[in-house]
Amino acid sequence: MPLSSQSHSQPLTTLATYLAGEFDNQAQAREEPVWYVPVRLWHRPLKLWGDRGFAFYAEQSNALKLDQPYRPRVFLLSESEGQIQVEYFQIADAEAVRGGGRSPELLTALNPDVLEPLPGCTLTVTQSAQKFSARPDPHCRCQFTVEGAVREVSLGFDASSEGLQTYDKGINPDTGQAIWGALMGPYQYQKLSTYSA
DSSP states (O other), X not given: OOOOOTTSOHHHXXXXXXXXXXXXXHHHHHHOTTTOOOEEEEEEEEOXXXXXXXXXXXXXXXXXXXXXXXXXXXXXXXXXXXXXXXEEEEETTGGGTTTTTTOGGGGGGOOGGGEEEEEEEEEEEEEETXXXXXXXXXXXXXXXXXXXXXXXXXXXXXXXXXXXXXXXXXXXXXXOXXXXXXXXXXXXXXXXXXXXX
């Protein structure tokens, strides 16, 4: 069943369809094992915020350690005056839903009350042909606090019917240097399965 598009534009619905699913970068990890670990990535559609847009729960795991997922997060695809945006949210009790990529029944606890918008963590989406590119405002810093420590990330992705490329990097908030993630270029994912709304 495709994602519901009754109240959304075709571009927004198409992007949501490209993103909904389970992905891995196994081919890339085999070709460049020094720079890329094999990663499994999940984007589970959520029924949040009504008709505001398409919400997803995202997390990932080393493909060799699927029982140890990390980076649980929620993002919302929405549109205003023809401009698509991606807004990221922090989960108040991330441990309660960790593993929801593989076990979506864990995600029933998610609702807007347990999600906090992350300032500076909104991406603007552009479209060329059937490819969507999401990038941050170059003047904003996506920072948040985890267990009392300030964390910073640089986010971004390209999505199409051919696959998904992610540019996410961890940033040292003191030096501005990238310290983990797509240090040598984007992670290149292929879709293993598609999720419906």
